Amino acid sequence: MVMFEPYGDIDLNEDPCIFTACAHIFTLSSMDGIMSMVDHYDIDPMSGKIVGLKSSSEPFSSHELKACPTCRGSLRNLARYGRIVRRALLDDSAKKLTVWSNRTYADLAERISADEAQLSASIDAFLKPHQNVTLHDRPSDQLKAVKSLKTSQRYRKAFATRSAVQSFADKLRKDEQPYQRVRNLVETVRREHAEDGIMEFSFASSELQLRERLQAISLLIRCDIIIFSDVTNVHVKTTAGRARGDLHLDFANNRSRCDGLVKESEETYSVRQEVEGRLFWARFVALECGAFDSTREDVPPGATAQKDALNEEAFKRLKQAQNICERFLDQQPDPTEGLIDEIKAVRKMLNEGVSTSEMKMVVAAMAKEFRGTGHWYRCANGHPFTVGECGMPMQLARCPGCGAGIGGQNHQATAGVQHAREIETQFGGLRL
Structure with a gap:
């Protein structure tokens, strides 16, 4: 040769x-x-x-x-x-997964936003029956409770969207990702043939699409918030001339899920999902505290003080989320774009109780980000991004996922950036 x-x-x-x-x-x-x-x-x-x-x-x-x-x-x-x-085939599978997950995420975010707008626009014209509402225990139990309400048909589209988001999240589970699946297969063979000395298959955690999985979890929590918020608003707007029914909310398990999202986001430098986790935590508190009635005869001792402490903690979480957002205000792209407005809306809810404040996502910017057509790279923290035009870096920028330095000058990538060639052109049109 x-x-x-x-x-x-x-x-x-x-x-x-x-x-x-x-x-x-x-x-x-x-x-x-x-x-x-x-x-x-x-x-x-x-x-x-x-x-x-x-x-x-x-x-x-x-x-x-x-x-x-x-x-x-x-x-x-x-x-x-x-x-x-x-190894190259595994890389190709990982690239396919990233392209598919980012596009699916943008599409599902748009569906969620449309469902929220539809529920908000129809609430005043909706016939509100009198019923008792109890949402507690696990999120799955809460969703079953909503499906048993007289108003369950109102959430038909929202439940269909949530089912699609759940399916999306399942496909991004750690055990379903290319490198982990291969490792699991190798480990099975190693156990069966321990005496043959088969080498262990190991890989860096950055090989897993962890941020994409966190995006799916975030969408799932947002779906629950939209449904539970509307259930609460319907109850509040029910004619007060007759017995409205009782409203009991306990979102402790939901808040624990938000804590898990925040922890994993911190570990993977997924800034947007970290902010959303803190924001969602406070939103659940706003719903729960807004529905709390201290004048009821069945209120247990100390419940009022507990709700006050919960409310105070929610303000603390919102402050933490806002501080993160403010760090990226002058950066382009801003990984927390649109979340400042949501933080303000939740703070207003905590101050005023349950309201009909809309919390719509800024999905247009995200959709634009995830449908890039240039060359693909990864930042120092492993988040994928695209470079348009000629596809070679000509200016310094910030990672849309974590804010790390990306881009470059004179066609030379900045330190820590790695090239992931032809993801879009090779795999953009394929389906998993």
Whole structure:
């Protein structure tokens, strides 16, 4: 491949030949160079033999999927290069998952926004029956309670959207992602053949699409908030001339779920989801405290003081969320875009009790971000982003996911940024 020597002049004892499935012949040294073996293995410079594995496992590696140099045929059947080829295939699967999840996220966010607008616009014209409402225990139990209400048909579209979001979240579970699935399969074989010395399959946590999974969890919590908020508003707007019925809310489990979202978001530098987790926590408190009636005869001792403490903690969470948003106000893109208005609305609810304040997402900006057509990269924290125009970085910017430095100057990426080539062009039109 380099010296263009005829195969008849090659000493096969020094440089053996490899025969591909597509019936082409290459020397071992040529194929090792084409496959970039030195990037994946430690090689003895004296003997040229492989002596160990390199631990490099950068996310969305820039190495393209290797194929036969003559006909672009598959090299998957060559055991010597199996690790390299399969690593590239895993990278491709991860890229497909990222493109699909970001597009699906934008579409579902638009559906949620439309459902919220429809519920808000129809509440005054909606016939409100008198009924008791009790929402407590797990979110699944709360949703069952809503489905048993006389007004359950009002939430038919919202429940359909939530079901779609749940399906989206299930497909992004850690165990369902490409690298984790392969690791699980390898571990199964290792247990069955422990004596054969099969190596452990390990990878960096950045290989998993953790931010995408957190986006799905955030959408799921937002769906619940929209449904439960409307149930509460319907109850409040029920004609007071007759017995309105009792309203009992306990969102402790929901707040615990928000805490989990905040914790995982902090660990993965997912700024928007961290702010949303704190915001949702305060929103559940606003609903619960707004529905609390201290004049009821069945109020347990100390309940009023407990609600006051909960309300105070909600203000604290909102302040933390606002401080995070303010750090990114002057940055473009702003990963917390649109959330400041939601924080103000929730603060107003905490001050005034239950209201009909709308909390619509700014989904247009997100949709634009997730439908980029330029080249794809990852920031230092592993979040994918695109560069438009020619696709090469010409200016410094901030990651839309965590605010880390991205972009570059004179076609040179800034420190920490890694290239993930042809995600959109190769996989944008594919479906999982």
